[in-house]
Amino acid sequence: MDLTCTEEEEDFRQRLRAWLADALPRLPPAPSPADWPARRAYDCSWQRALYDAGYAGLHWPADAGGQGATPAQHLIFLEETELAGAPYVGANFVGLLHAGPTIAAEGTAAQRARWLPPILRGEEVWCQGFSEPEAGSDLASLRTRATRDGDAYVVTGSKIWTSHAEVADWCELLVRTDGSAPRHRGISWLALPMDAPGVTVRPLRTLAGSAEFAEVHLDEVRVPLSYRVGAENDGWRVTMVTLSFERGTAFAGEVVACRRTLARLAVKAKENGRWDDPVLRRRLGRLSAEFTALWRLVQWNVSAAGHALRNGGSGVPGTGGSVFKLRYSQARQELYDTAAEVLGPASLDAAEEWTAQRLSSLSYTIAAGTSQIQQNIIAERILGLPGGR
Amino acid sequence: MDFRLDDDQLALQAGMRQLLERCFPRERLREVVDAQELRGVQRGGRQGDRQGDRQVVQGSQDFRGASTGWDVGCALWRELGEAGFFSLRLPERDGGVGLGMPEAVLLFEEAGRALVPGPLVATHLAAGLVPGAAEGTRVVTALTGPGMAEHLGAADSVLLLDGAGARVMATDGGTGPRVLDARPVQSVDPLTPLYAVQELPSPALTHLTAGGDGGRLRSEATLLTAAQQLGSALRTLDMAVLHAGTRRQFGRPIGSFQAVQHLCARMLVRAEIARSGVYAASLTMAGCDIAGAKLLADEAAVRNARDCLQVHGGMGFTWDADVHLHLKRAWLRREQWRTPAAAEEELAAGLLAGDGYGAA
Numbered sequence: 064m065d066l067t068c069t070e071e072e073e074d075f076r077q078r079l080r081a082w083l084a085d086a087l088p089r090l091p092p093a094p095s096p097a098d099w100p101a102r103r104a105y106d107c108s109w110q111r112a113l114y115d116a117g118y119a120g121l122h123w124p125a126d127a128g129g130q131g132a133t134p135a136q137h138l139i140f141l142e143e144t145e146l147a148g149a150p151y152v153g154a155n156f157v158g159l160l161h162a163g164p165t166i167a168a169e170g171t172a173a174q175r176a177r178w179l180p181p182i183l184r185g186e187e188v189w190c191q192g193f194s195e196p197e198a199g200s201d202l203a204s205l206r207t208r209a210t211r212d213g214d215a216y217v218v219t220g221s222k223i224w225t226s227h228a229e230v231a232d233w234c235e236l237l238v239r240t241d242g243s244a245p246r247h248r249g250i251s252w253l254a255l256p257m258d259a260p261g262v263t264v265r266p267l268r269t270l271a272g273s274a275e276f277a278e279v280h281l282d283e284v285r286v287p288l289s290y291r292v293g294a295e296n297d298g299w300r301v302t303m304v305t306l307s308f309e310r311g312t313a314f315a316g317e318v319v320a321c322r323r324t325l326a327r328l329a330v331k332a333k334e335n336g337r338w339d340d341p342v343l344r345r346r347l348g349r350l351s352a353e354f355t356a357l358w359r360l361v362q363w364n365v366s367a368a369g370h371a372l373r374n375g376g377s378g379v380p381g382t383g384g385s386v387f388k389l390r391y392s393q394a395r396q397e398l399y400d401t402a403a404e405v406l407g408p409a410s411l412d413a414a415e416e417w418t419a420q421r422l423s424s425l426s427y428t429i430a431a432g433t434s435q436i437q438q439n440i441i442a443e444r445i446l447g448l449p450g451g452r
Numbered sequence: 453m454d455f456r457l458d459d460d461q462l463a464l465q466a467g468m469r470q471l472l473e474r475c476f477p478r479e480r481l482r483e484v485v486d487a488q489e490l491r492g493v494q495r496g497g498r499q500g501d502r503q504g505d506r507q508v509v510q511g512s513q514d515f516r517g518a519s520t521g522w523d524v525g526c527a528l529w530r531e532l533g534e535a536g537f538f539s540l541r542l543p544e545r546d547g548g549v550g551l552g553m554p555e556a557v558l559l560f561e562e563a564g565r566a567l568v569p570g571p572l573v574a575t576h577l578a579a580g581l582v583p584g585a586a587e588g589t590r591v592v593t594a595l596t597g598p599g600m601a602e603h604l605g606a607a608d609s610v611l612l613l614d615g616a617g618a619r620v621m622a623t624d625g626g627t628g629p630r631v632l633d634a635r636p637v638q639s640v641d642p643l644t645p646l647y648a649v650q651e652l653p654s655p656a657l658t659h660l661t662a663g664g665d666g667g668r669l670r671s672e673a674t675l676l677t678a679a680q681q682l683g684s685a686l687r688t689l690d691m692a693v694l695h696a697g698t699r700r701q702f703g704r705p706i707g708s709f710q711a712v713q714h715l716c717a718r719m720l721v722r723a724e725i726a727r728s729g730v731y732a733a734s735l736t737m738a739g740c741d742i743a744g745a746k747l748l749a750d751e752a753a754v755r756n757a758r759d760c761l762q763v764h765g766g767m768g769f770t771w772d773a774d775v776h777l778h779l780k781r782a783w784l785r786r787e788q789w790r791t792p793a794a795a796e797e798e799l800a801a802g803l804l805a806g807d808g809y810g811a812a
Contacts, residue, residue, distance in 0.1 A: 365455075
């Protein structure tokens, strides 16, 4: 057990810190959250800056254009960028954390050459077309159909909860290519150009009032066969690689942010007198233990992934991600509920930063696998309990 | 950074688990419980009687005696001593093993898993301060102030950790309860005799010898207690999963029902969060990390024992199931060294002091 950085890791941290100190003041002001084209431009220019400095695709394998950094270095990157107040991955989330790693792992040389460099340079934005109105937690029941017609698939169906759809160039799309096969075996993974004829994007308004995601309707959209990643009908396995990435280190930077928010909450409570309430004070203390332990759990999972990588494994975070995701999503909601207690009636002002966060935190126990699905995964895949319903 | 256990640590952990499976298997645990239970019945018959009180004190002295079938205690304690359980962190030149807190935490986790009785934490801390503690030939208990002392009747010495320094008080021959004017309590945990102590001896008393750093010893005790809670939480999880996988109702294992699956899944999450906190604190030994580790481990041990009891249904409520032994010990450890309330206050104060974010 060792939590100290190696000399190499410490060097990496220092170089990154120095670069951030230089690069961040030169950033343009952050755009309005409602201005999607401006958000895309901002996120992509940050990605370009990372690319030019040699920090793009840090955790991607070197032969995919990444830096081949260790999981520990990737964690340092997430920690330091958060501490420095650097922009979040934003519109490039799907490209860098889902679609890119999937193409890197499963794509042909030509597919890697076509799609990976523009993701790393911040030139092309990806979105995710997995969930459907009738296929949420039960993703394998998806019905969007792709039938072969010459050198293309003809795709018809609907996708939902597609973040960044309005500004995306590509969509990683799951489609049913064999309606008669067992449901996990008839699915394929396609790269869908969002400007193809027949693609309609309809924004969905969240309870926070913003349009963070959209419905995507596909009406006989032609997608070249060469845009399929992995074998036909092997898309479920290809997808599982992607989902493991999502549940692994995707939230690591946010844990750092939560710990900083908690410290600010304590200061605020001290200022407005709420600190004198022992119930609230103890709740803040408890959350401190919670987020510190969550950070340690990230380090634990990253160490396991690093070990697997060194031994020829994938470096893809395993089921430990489910344990983390389940507890983190709950802790994040408790954090912002506690923030509302600190603020009192001021928390009813929707313009209040912590109130906006409180609203958005409500999605955490649902998105990327609901808490109930995570508990099923833990019960059956980690604890080995018999399959249930 | 590599947070995983290294090969030596894995071997140490496996070795201690094997030793405890051999020296303190479930049958031994139940023998000890039954012996204590017999005494409990005797005690009940003489409630309020001075003779009865003496009986309790006498009984507790039998921690290492042969008369109650508790000869297990003496042999087990010696085995642990020989395995380096108490001398683990003493330097090799002083006859110790020369290892650190991360390794100690692994051993205490195993002790918690096996429900090993006795004042393990205090005796481990006393290695190097009290002759014989390191070898497991002398039994040491501890007090941080007025309150409950465990195994006082069986202790050869008491560590008094109420101030900046540590004091050691000799209580040979079962004189502890008399010297400290302690009242025996009918302990909720059948394997941990308790004594209520009203007042600690004044520092002016000459038979006390000084030694050690009180603050450091209290921190170490807190973390080692948390490690035992972690072991207990992992054990009750194993028990619940085993039962859920074998017990059948409605024609199928109850573990195939989501209501039961989700109880078990949450037990795992609690234990793993506590594990991260406990292991990390053993590396940093920072005050807030230790307080957080104890808080999360207390919760994991108590909540997991409760859920394990629930998964066991009616059997879980019986004396013959082991679940209640874990729950009662978890309740007891929760009150020791750093209660959840104290830990939360310490962590809250830490937020204002800026220790909320410790990078690396």
